[in-house]
């Protein structure tokens with residue numbers, strides 16, 4: 168860090184003001200206080216041709232073919248068909264002319280619904296019978312979903328189960344806990360209903376199911392039954408599968424209940440041969456549920472819930488099962504008041520291989536800079552939406568890049584394609600790979616683009632990303648033709664951007680949500696601090712509040728479902744592919760990396776204001792006697808430095824000076840790394856991003872400044888004498904990260 172070479176300094180700032188003036192005159196400066204980076208990458212004729220050719224190459228029928236193949240058999244993580252698909256992906260990358268393509272294997276802890284004594288997991292109603300001198304099974308939940316289409320017939324489908332559920336049998340009384348969110352358990356406490364030693368029955372939805380399991384155990388329940396309520400997975404009067412796309416009463420959601428992500432036995436380290444593996448039953452918390460958790464369809468839930476004792480629940484807790492009065496419990500009403508519920512769960516954990524496939528196209532100018540596009544390959548059954556819609560689309564991006572390669576083009580930076588294994592269990596394949604290569608990624612990864620579910624609706628695109636990618640995303644949507652412009656008044660919509668902004672409720676630009684967790688971008692963002700994008704084409708969530716889509720993780724998520732009810736011609740899949748192809752090209756081939764740190768700094772300013780002026784911030788000041796002054800200074804300074812940096816790029820940087828360009832690009836790439844706290848968030852050492860983190864109350868959603876939010880949670884009920892000190896420590900940690908981010912951009916710091 169010498170002072171000889173002054174990057175820009177005062178002179179640069181003066182020049183920059185002049186530059187803006189000229190910019191306005193000649194019309195390339197847009198926006199009041201910011202230069203749009205993508206403007207700085209005005210394409211040459213040749214580059215524009217590549218851009219257009221890439222979009223033209225993306226073929227909808229090819230994606231249709233990919234999806235049909237990928238969904239012909241169930242392809243659960245660690246199972247033989249998942250390896251067959253890994254080989255297929257590897258061979259495709261090779262066929263497309265990639266420089267390398269390989270299967271990367273990790274040995275990790277997965278979980279399967281094993282039978283015990285020939286019997287599958289069930290939830291039973293036990294009735295005491297004097298004459299038989301004991302309990303008899305009166306009723307039990309279904310052990311599989313009856314197939315309703317051609318794909319589902321005679322295939323080796325795993326029965327519905329919750330991965331990592333504890334194994335064993337528990338018996339007891341039921342308590343209904345709505346969505347089993349922490350606030351639902353608090354509400355039960357307030358009603359004087361304890362779940363201690365009870366079996367909780369709760370509906371799926373609103374939050375990550377693993378968090379439901381975590382809270383049920385924390386509040387003392389000995390088992391958790393999850394069900395898919397029609398209120399959350401159907402629309403009244405709309406046909407269910409196979410007549411429509413809504414979940415039939417026999418449908419059930421599979422899914423993991425791991426608390427955390429990555430291989431449970433090797434937290435923080437890759438699951439390679441030399442790794443230390445913690446014992447499953449040792450003293451280190453590995454995020455494995457301690458109680459049995461099991462999913463049932465609504466047809467079974469109706470039976471159990473209809474027997475329940477107790478008051479009728481409040482309106483918000485009522486689901487949509489017809490003819491049922493929802494009650495809290497505990498236990499069953501007379502004449503069933505002497506009977507019990509039994510969960511007999513034989514799900515068991517097994518060490519198994521997870522297979523990633525990594526395909527690489529080496530960059531022509533900067534081969535040591537990586538832009539990564541990833542998608543998981545494993546599904547709970549046929550996975551026609553999750554994740555194979557994404558796999559089918561990603562493979563078409565790969566094919567298109569391959570064609571350009573064969574025509575002699577090569578991106579400036581290296582492009583990598585990751586096909587991840589065992590995502591469904593807890594983002595395991597991607598997490599282990601990120602851990603294994605964390606130092607390389609730290610020094611070389613420009614951005615990570617994630618495509619999990621490509622199409623789960625045909626209403627509007629839905630993006631999540633770090634703010635430095637907002638402009639890049641919007642620029643791509645302005646280039647990609649809309650998949651169905653006829654849906655709109657003549658000519659109102661020609662590009663995906665038009666549709667998106669028309670259907671977005673916000674004012675200015677269409678909104679992009681913040682990243683929490685729930686797919687493979689999370690390890691990139693949380694472990695290394697790689698800027699990331701996630702995306703899905705979704706249904707109208709405002710009028711149909713189903714998350715993510717009705718058939719999610721059921722056996723009915725088949726090729727027929729997609730073909731008949733979602734995207735018969737694969738135009739929405741094609742648009743998805745094109746969006747990723749263009750974002751990948753832009754990030755890998757633009758001279759200046761299209762990551763805008765000024766937009767990021769502005770967004771942080773918004774988060775700061777929301778925190779400070781919100782209830783949490785007020786409480787911190789009033790009850791905790793804490794001050795936001797230092798953080799406010801850091802936020803303001805970050806804005807100043809980020810604006811100056813963007814303006815330097817726009818107006819001062821000599822773009823023919825390859826070292827100067829590289830220096831700027833390195834800073835743009837590394838900006839996100841400043842937000843990584845090596846110690847992690849409180850109690851979550853592998854969640855390390857201080858601005859964006861999965862919420863502790865729902866890991867699918869995003870908390871801003873989660874360290875502060877977490878230490879403030881339930882602070883009135885917290886008896887720890889150091890509780891305010893812990894909040895203050897988090898406030899200081901965020902302030903430090905923001906200051907680091909500003910330092911990383913300082914123009915006079917060479």
Ligand SMILES: *[C@@H]1O[C@H](CO)[C@@H](O)[C@H](O)[C@H]1NC(C)=O
Nearest residue numbers: 294295296297298299300303
């Ligand atoms: C109890 O068991 C006997 C013998 O299996 C059977 O006939 C009877 O119906 C049972 N009673 C009830 C209430 O289920």
Ligand SMILES: *[C@@H]1O[C@H](CO)[C@@H](O)[C@H](O)[C@H]1NC(C)=O
Nearest residue numbers: 283334335336513514515516
């Ligand atoms: C699961 O529990 C049953 C008894 O409840 C036992 O027989 C079986 O061995 C257990 N399976 C595993 C894998 O621990």
Ligand SMILES: *[C@@H]1O[C@H](CO)[C@@H](O)[C@H](O)[C@H]1NC(C)=O
Nearest residue numbers: 445446447448449450451516
């Ligand atoms: C953990 O499991 C292993 C293998 O089943 C067993 O040998 C060991 O005694 C168990 N340890 C504890 C603390 O339960």
Ligand SMILES: *[C@@H]1O[C@H](CO)[C@@H](O)[C@H](O)[C@H]1NC(C)=O
Nearest residue numbers: 499500501502503504505506
């Ligand atoms: C079950 O209900 C019946 C009828 O109300 C009552 O006689 C009996 O005592 C109850 N049993 C228990 C265990 O509460």
Ligand SMILES: *[C@@H]1O[C@H](CO)[C@@H](O)[C@H](O)[C@H]1NC(C)=O
Nearest residue numbers: 353354356357881882883884
């Ligand atoms: C404290 O805990 C009770 C339940 O025990 C809950 O109702 C209340 O909302 C909590 N207070 C806060 C501020 O979270």
Ligand SMILES: [Zn+2]
Nearest residue numbers: 553554619620
């Ligand atoms: Zn998925």
